[in-house]
Amino acid sequence: xxxxxxxxxxxxxxxxxxxxxxxxxxxxxxxxxxxxxxxxxxxxxxxxxxxxxxxxxxxxxxxxxxxxxxxxxxxxxxxxxxxxxxxxxxxxxxxxxxxxxxxxxxxxxxxxxxxxxxxxxxxxxxxxxxxxxxxxxxxxxxxxxxxxxxxxxxxx
Amino acid sequence: xxxxxxxxxxxxxxxxxxxxxxxxxxxxxxxxxxxxxxxxxxxxxxxxxxxxxxxxxxxxxxxxxxxxxxxxxxxxxxxxxxxxxxxxxxxxxxxxxxxxxxxxxxxxxxxxxxxxxxxxxxxxxxxxxxxxxxxxxxxxxxxxxxxxxxxxxxxx
Numbered sequence: 287x288x289x290x291x292x293x294x295x296x297x298x299x300x301x302x303x304x305x306x307x308x309x310x311x312x313x314x315x316x317x318x319x320x321x322x323x324x325x326x327x328x329x330x331x332x333x334x335x336x337x338x339x340x341x342x343x344x345x346x347x348x349x350x351x352x353x354x355x356x357x358x359x360x361x362x363x364x365x366x367x368x369x370x371x372x373x374x375x376x377x378x379x380x381x382x383x384x385x386x387x388x389x390x391x392x393x394x395x396x397x398x399x400x401x402x403x404x405x406x407x408x409x410x411x412x413x414x415x416x417x418x419x420x421x422x423x424x425x426x427x428x429x430x431x432x433x434x435x436x437x438x439x440x441x442x
Numbered sequence: 443x444x445x446x447x448x449x450x451x452x453x454x455x456x457x458x459x460x461x462x463x464x465x466x467x468x469x470x471x472x473x474x475x476x477x478x479x480x481x482x483x484x485x486x487x488x489x490x491x492x493x494x495x496x497x498x499x500x501x502x503x504x505x506x507x508x509x510x511x512x513x514x515x516x517x518x519x520x521x522x523x524x525x526x527x528x529x530x531x532x533x534x535x536x537x538x539x540x541x542x543x544x545x546x547x548x549x550x551x552x553x554x555x556x557x558x559x560x561x562x563x564x565x566x567x568x569x570x571x572x573x574x575x576x577x578x579x580x581x582x583x584x585x586x587x588x589x590x591x592x593x594x595x596x597x598x
Contacts, residue, residue, distance in 0.1 A: 345559045
């Protein structure tokens, strides 16, 4: 529906609504998300250095165990109920990094526990996170396919 | 809530404490500080050899994008590790290409392994420290060098 089809009354209502609606503090939210997301990344960087320093990982390879650890930590925090508070405060800052993935898995598992372990937890755990995995794997497959073909043809 | 905090604290303690014993001890702060290690040869300690690696080290230090260069020469391979200045890290790949090209043009007969990875640098510094110990056998040192080069080639 375009704006042109609105009647006079609808327009009046919308201007009225705008007057009373509480304004979203977009800038403040962005700032919070930026800071908290940055803090997560700081922790991630520390874990990366931990793996480089104490184990046989290079900067190239330390990414994988770091991601796994971050997801694990966020799963624990979700279980203890800490991550909910962080999410409430930081919004996208806590949902966009890979920690949000762990949160999505575990919170769904907790939510559906009353429905039983197979149909409840097992069936619902990946309702939200499953699409993330699917899209990730599939897009990685496509990109790898394109890259392989380009290398085979000698373009790159 | 209190229990949760305690559990997290204990878990991190166990995780961190358990891996404390096999970390590099001597190279210590090389990850954070500028160490400027001297170039080392592992096998022959002739004048020619040391002149060669000294020349290589001064060459690499001439690049203004880098600091902290470690050069290690084994039987056939020469390992060159360096740290890239933080704001130049966006151009890490280009810098590496430039360094490799410069080295191969200038010393066409040598076999170089060039890396800007912190882990490689850390290991190179440790090897350099170990070489100061007279009981450290050349065979062991060469093995260690090959191990580092293998680590550098690892991608996943």
